[in-house]
Amino acid sequence: MITMNDIIRDGHPVLREVAQEVHLPACKEDKEILISLMQYVKNSQNPEIAAEYGLRGGIGLAAPQINVSKRMIAVHVTDEKGDLYSHALYNPKIISHSVEKSYLTSGEGCLSVDEAIEGFVPRYARITVKGYDIDHTEIKLRLKGLPAIVFQHEIDHLNGVMFYDHINHESPYDPIENAIAIDR
Incomplete structure (x- = not known):
């Protein structure tokens, strides 16, 4: 299990x-890493497990953040309607994006950055991401709002x-300019 x-x-x-x-x-090792990335994100959102293991809450995690320089991410986040976006992907990439931007009014944070860094982080308002799930099935996701921001943050890593x-x-x-403000 991944810890802080x-x-x-x-x-x-x-x-x-x-x-x-x-x-x-x-390979088996890469599969285990991808599973553990998702497990961390889910565990960090469970108050009891997070408290027991001292986990900082997160909604996404990328393999480089655990010192593995491979293209793997895990995202577990709900949008403003309460729909869950829970994806662990190999080789994710943004294949298209809107011209329109969006940003979180509260700014962004990161599990690898301990201090709060003030400011708006411009992101694309809508993106399409392609990647491969744990079973190597190609996945194509059309995202907007908070899920789009989280995927861009993790792919940046x-x-x-x-x-x-x-x-x-x-x-x-x-x-x-021309950006949607997202409250979170």
């Missing part, structure tokens, strides 16, 4: 690497990009 001790922190060089594609069919790289550091709370 397994999550590497901001400044670790792996967080700035472009992660390697996972060769499919995935696969490309060595941190959420705060997108913030306008001179004026972190400047309105983002």
Whole structure:
């Protein structure tokens, strides 16, 4: 089981690497990593398990965050209607996106970043993601709102990009043109 001790922190060089594609069919070790990423995210959202193991709550986790430079992510999040988006994917990529942007009014956080970093993080309002699930079945997801933001955040990790790289550091709370503000 992944714990907070397994999550590497901001400044670790792996967080700035472009992660390697996972060769499919995935080997046993890669399958176990993908399963453990999802297990962490789910466990971190369960108050009893999170308290017992000292887990910080998360809605997504990427393999580079546990010092594995491979293209794997797990997301477990509900949208504003309460629909659950729970996906563990190999080699996810954004294959299309809207021109329109969105951002979280509360800003973004990250399990690899211990301090709060203020500012709006512009993201695409709508994206289509393609990847492969644990059984190597190709999955295509059309996402908007919070799920779209979470998938972009996790896929950024696969490309060595941190959420705060997108913030306008001179004026972190400047309105983002043509963007949907999402309260969370």
